Amino acid sequence: MGHKMTDVREMQKVVISPSTRFFTETVEVGRISPLSFFEAGASQYKDKRFYWQNADKTLTLVGIGHAYTLANGKTDGRFKDISEQWKQLCSILIKEEKDIDPVLFGGFSFDEKNRIESEWNEFPSGYFVVPSFQLKIEDGKTMISINMITDQKEAALDFERLRDERDKLIHNAQVEEFDFTNHNRIVATTERGKEQYMSAVENATDLIRKGRADKVVIARALELEFEQDVNSVNVLHAITNEQQESYHFGLQKGKSLFFGATPERLIEIKNGKAYSACVAGSIRRGKSAQEDKSLGDELLGDRKNREEHQHVVSMISNIFDRYCSEVLIPKTPKLMKIRDIQHLYTPVEGTLGQENDIFSFVDALHPTPALGGVPTDVALQIIRQEEEMDRGFYAAPIGWTDAAGNGEFAVAIRSALINEDKAYLYAGGGIVADSVPELEYDETWVKLRPVLRALGGKLNG
Known part of the structure; x- marks a missing residue:
């Protein structure tokens, strides 16, 4: 540690x-x-x-x-x-x-x-x-x-x-004619703390069964080493082409670039209206349209995923009730389909109250149950105790605001930090009472895939 x-x-x-x-x-x-x-x-x-x-x-x-x-x-x-x-x-x-x-x-x-x-x-x-x-x-x-x-x-x-x-x-x-081709060649791939991750999932499940929490999100990291320094614009170009339906972001600080393609909006403020989205519960995409529909229906009908999704809806709607008037929330979730995965999705909208700005919402909404757990304080304690890693800006709010008070923040998942010839990729999943460590581990690979692909890597299967 x-x-x-x-x-x-x-x-x-x-x-x-x-x-x-x-x-x-x-x-x-x-x-x-x-x-x-x-x-x-x-x-x-x-x-x-x-x-x-x-x-x-x-x-x-x-x-x-x-x-x-x-x-x-x-x-x-x-x-x-x-x-x-x-x-x-x-x-x-x-x-x-x-x-x-x-x-x-x-x-x-x-x-x-x-x-x-x-x-x-x-x-x-x-x-x-x-x-x-x-x-x-x-x-x-x-x-x-x-x-x-x-x-x-x-x-x-x-x-x-x-x-x-x-x-x-x-x-x-x-x-100028810029070359955006991805020339990255990976020379080493290291799964950081795989045993630590498996043990963290097991311990979190045990604590949930004992009634300490309803859900805890446990994450892990993958480290890549390249033949030469990674060019920021090349990975941004690759990720924007890979993940069409997502928020694309890149934030450079010194020699590091934090980038990603996240499907998850935290909050948007536009002309006095506030918008958020509840995204929690997921399943893979099908190999055919028919299989895809069948998997989507399975997700919509799955009790574990619906419960996980409802935690997020309850939390976000409570915050909107505090900060907004005229809050609108559909009663049932829809499917959000992106390239490698499909999620349960419920949009939320409200009219912004006085004295609040986008940072009030970011403060109140972060971390959502989809990235921290339920209840939040207990989940964070378990993450600190079990995960033994610094998530940095992964799974955290990233975005913009302007001088007129408009703006938008997303949750920085499906992301990686590049530092010269190294890249650090992060993925996690919601652990509940009946979670199985091996299945949770497999799901993190699905979530790592888009960023890994943008960096020139491949997954078997």
């Missing part, structure tokens, strides 16, 4: 001086490939980029460079802290009507009280960036903004330099 982390994550709270100003300027450009724009920023900003595309492909965001970073190492109050820092920044924003709202993008760790020395050392409890150059594709329009946060009185020259740089990025993205 690793050592507990010390004060490496303690960060100073942002103090914005009275002379600090936040400038933004937007231009509309012709058609541009978001991944080409991402790659155009590689020469100067390789370690300072992000990528986001929502599940229905109506919004794509790319960030290059850091106009500002918000981070904290708090074990308590970390969501509110980022929210307050962002509100403080937005209060000094200077923009014209034609300019789109600046975006804040980032994520939180799964459990800040369970951080140990690991591949996640560089990632604090909460880490968010305002990009210097922001691409947004929405409603058929491609907009590129410059964001600058400065306390310099004479900022005009600096802003002019950013305009020149923006024009170069646009030109390179439109003209």
Whole structure:
């Protein structure tokens, strides 16, 4: 087991001086490939980029460079802290009507009280960036903004330099022919702590049978080593092609890229409305349409999966009742079918109440029963005791908000952390009273498959 982390994550709270100003300027450009724009920023900003595309492909965001970073190492109050820092920044924003709202993008760790020395050392409890150059594709329009946060009185020259740089990025993205082919060659694959995982599932099942909890999610990790350093844009390109119906994300910090394709939305806020989705309970896809339907029907009728799903629905609906008015929830789940797996799915919608923002929801919703367990506090204690690994940003909230209060966070599953020539993949499953360790282990392979495939690996069967 690793050592507990010390004060490496303690960060100073942002103090914005009275002379600090936040400038933004937007231009509309012709058609541009978001991944080409991402790659155009590689020469100067390789370690300072992000990528986001929502599940229905109506919004794509790319960030290059850091106009500002918000981070904290708090074990308590970390969501509110980022929210307050962002509100403080937005209060000094200077923009014209034609300019789109600046975006804040980032994520939180799964459990800040369970951080140990690991591949996640560089990632604090909460880490968010305002990009210097922001691409947004929405409603058929491609907009590129410059964001600058400065306390310099004479900022005009600096802003002019950013305009020149923006024009170069646009030109390179439109003209250069980037090679997105995946050339990764895996030289070693290590299942981390397989025995630990099997024993954790067994112990969790035992505790559930004794009435300590209803459900506990236990995860494990797979480590890959490559012949050479993995190129961020190649894996983003591969994962976006692999998993069409998912949220695609990539967050770069230093030499690490956290990326994935998750089917699970945590919360979306749009024009005063809040939207969430309950996703829990799963089964494989069939080899034929007929088998697929049969498996889907089996899932819809399966008591264990329906109970697991109902835990999530109950928890999310309680939170929406607290933070929203006019909450709408269908009485029965539907099927969400993605390439390798199908899930039970129930959408939730509400009208946002006063004094709440997207971070209020993220705070209240994380971790959902689908990623932590039921009851939450007990499940987290069992995870800390049994899993013996730092999940980092895996299974945690990742997403964006803007200066107008809109935004969307997903749950970062089907994900991996790349650090130079290594990749760390994570997958877990909900353990209940009648769980069988071998079957749970097999299910984690199904969940690892999309990311493994994007990295050039294969699974037999």
